[in-house]
Amino acid sequence: MEVKPRSWRDRGLQAATLPLTTVLMVFFLVPLGLTAVLSFQSTRYYRLVWTWDLDTWVDVFTHVHYWSIMAQTITMAAACVALCIALGLPVAYAMAHRVSTLEHHITVLIVFAFLTDAVLKTFGWVLFLDRSGVLNGALDAVGLGPAATDILFTPSATLLGMVYNLLPYTIFTIYLSLVRIDRDLVLAAYDAGASKTRTFLEVTLPLARPGIFAGGVLVFVLSLGVFLEPKVMGGGTSPMAAELIRQSFETRVNWPLGAALTLVVITIGAGTLGLAALVLMRLSGRREATR
Amino acid sequence: MSMHRLETHLANILLYGSVAAVLVFFYVPIATLIVFSFTESRFLSFPITSFSLRWYGELFASKDFWPALTNSALLAFVSTVFATLFGIGGAIAWIRWRFRFQRAFQALTFAPLLFPQLLLGVVMLLWFSVLGSWLDFSPSLWTAIVGHVVYITPFALIIIAVQVHGFDDTLEDAARDAGATGWEVFREVTLPLIWPGVVSAGIFSFLLSWGNFYITYSLSGTARTLPTFVFSGIAVGSSPIYPALATLTFLPALLLLGLADFFRRRAAARRAIPVKSE
Numbered sequence: 001m002e003v004k005p006r007s008w009r010d011r012g013l014q015a016a017t018l019p020l021t022t023v024l025m026v027f028f029l030v031p032l033g034l035t036a037v038l039s040f041q042s043t044r045y046y047r048l049v050w051t052w053d054l055d056t057w058v059d060v061f062t063h064v065h066y067w068s069i070m071a072q073t074i075t076m077a078a079a080c081v082a083l084c085i086a087l088g089l090p091v092a093y094a095m096a097h098r099v100s101t102l103e104h105h106i107t108v109l110i111v112f113a114f115l116t117d118a119v120l121k122t123f124g125w126v127l128f129l130d131r132s133g134v135l136n137g138a139l140d141a142v143g144l145g146p147a148a149t150d151i152l153f154t155p156s157a158t159l160l161g162m163v164y165n166l167l168p169y170t171i172f173t174i175y176l177s178l179v180r181i182d183r184d185l186v187l188a189a190y191d192a193g194a195s196k197t198r199t200f201l202e203v204t205l206p207l208a209r210p211g212i213f214a215g216g217v218l219v220f221v222l223s224l225g226v227f228l229e230p231k232v233m234g235g236g237t238s239p240m241a242a243e244l245i246r247q248s249f250e251t252r253v254n255w256p257l258g259a260a261l262t263l264v265v266i267t268i269g270a271g272t273l274g275l276a277a278l279v280l281m282r283l284s285g286r287r288e289a290t291r
Numbered sequence: 292m293s294m295h296r297l298e299t300h301l302a303n304i305l306l307y308g309s310v311a312a313v314l315v316f317f318y319v320p321i322a323t324l325i326v327f328s329f330t331e332s333r334f335l336s337f338p339i340t341s342f343s344l345r346w347y348g349e350l351f352a353s354k355d356f357w358p359a360l361t362n363s364a365l366l367a368f369v370s371t372v373f374a375t376l377f378g379i380g381g382a383i384a385w386i387r388w389r390f391r392f393q394r395a396f397q398a399l400t401f402a403p404l405l406f407p408q409l410l411l412g413v414v415m416l417l418w419f420s421v422l423g424s425w426l427d428f429s430p431s432l433w434t435a436i437v438g439h440v441v442y443i444t445p446f447a448l449i450i451i452a453v454q455v456h457g458f459d460d461t462l463e464d465a466a467r468d469a470g471a472t473g474w475e476v477f478r479e480v481t482l483p484l485i486w487p488g489v490v491s492a493g494i495f496s497f498l499l500s501w502g503n504f505y506i507t508y509s510l511s512g513t514a515r516t517l518p519t520f521v522f523s524g525i526a527v528g529s530s531p532i533y534p535a536l537a538t539l540t541f542l543p544a545l546l547l548l549g550l551a552d553f554f555r556r557r558a559a560a561r562r563a564i565p566v567k568s569e
Binding site: 002003004005006007008010011012013015016017019020021023024025027028029030031032034035038087090091093094095098099104106108109110111112113115116117118119120121122123124125126127128130132133134137141164167171195196197218221222223224225226227228232242245246249255258259262265266269273 | 295298299302303305306307309310313314316317318319320321323324326327334335338376377379380381383384386387388389390391396399400402403405406407408409410411413414415416417418421437438440441444460473477495498499501502504505517518519521522525533534536537540541544545548552
């Protein structure tokens, strides 16, 4: 396929890009700018006052409360990434290299589970894990006593919900990097006498690293904004950043504070992404060099 | 058994086992909801003693259900149209052309995907509140549509871009040589060739919007959709109408995925590439 250079005077290029660019500038970039501006204002008696000072930011950086919630959020996000990769990698590998006859059906099943309403699925977990829910009912029926499990409304339940909702992102990114691997490299390793495990560890895994990395980063960034799982499954026992942000907007009607906290979370996310892009470039640069 | 065979067996057990385990994991809450939707009891407790369709009846009788359903459908339909149209243009510009500021264009069109949805919703709500105080409007289904378009377009763009990537552009040249105008080439050649990607992008967009909670919750004001209707309901206490509602909302997803599968097979058959799963 030939890639064609186009000038901005080209009608086709204008039609293809300008409506989308306009919408994203007006409803995505401008709001981000506005958020930054708001974080330098203050509120008095629940009303926004234009002050242009650093009071809100001083507030954010001096309150231990905010820091501990931020630390909690990052810890949960990191745990979620670790679990998603541990679960997603074997599934992606099996989809790419083992279950070829069933691959499409498995993909459809995962996509279907991914695309159904997250609120309802989270509610489904509540019904499953509840004291009088399916799990305890089943355990009781086999004689393990009533209310054998009690994980609902704990941080573990929140984590379970997060992994549940974000796992498809890791499966699909890792899968994409695995199917692109040149099969000849794997066969060459077998010819050279390497065992399956050794080939996996020394050939497949390094080649799949960008996909694993990208999946992990995406899950991390998306984990920073979860609100449904801590609220519905965690029972509000382990507040995370998104809940804090929502409260500062709704309960305290403090827009500058909400805006500043939003920017903190966005910065952590963007910082992670930037760092990840650097590492990925280093990884692919090293591969070019050794080729 | 040799070491090598043993190793292969262990690897297979691990791999097949993980696929089975993850599929079970994905379907635990879905199966739970479907089973509970047929309970007779007012209390959602297991094991279920008697089955009935009682709660489906209660759901249809609930006056909040129908507006939520029509709002969800309208929101998903309009968002899908815009996200897919924007996705087609964006994908062609991403893959087929080179132009000034292309990198900036690519970064801008991809960025919303990398934002947690709640934050995307919050920053847009701030802007709509300011705009609303200037232009005298308040958040409604229409502001939610804008939010959905911003969030969903990157997904649609990526799906169509995959299709554009395998594009045979000599067909376009041939049409142009035969005297077709730019618009005719697009309508008669380009669009039919990328159509399978456009259809799956449309289906994906519809379902992303249909099941979306965070952005709708932030931007829809007093208008309720099915996900926000459920959220406000389960926040107060679990009523047995929600499993029934869940079971009903799974239906469009099932239907659309079946449709997507049909289009994929037909496209594969047309290109005479054997369908992998058969």
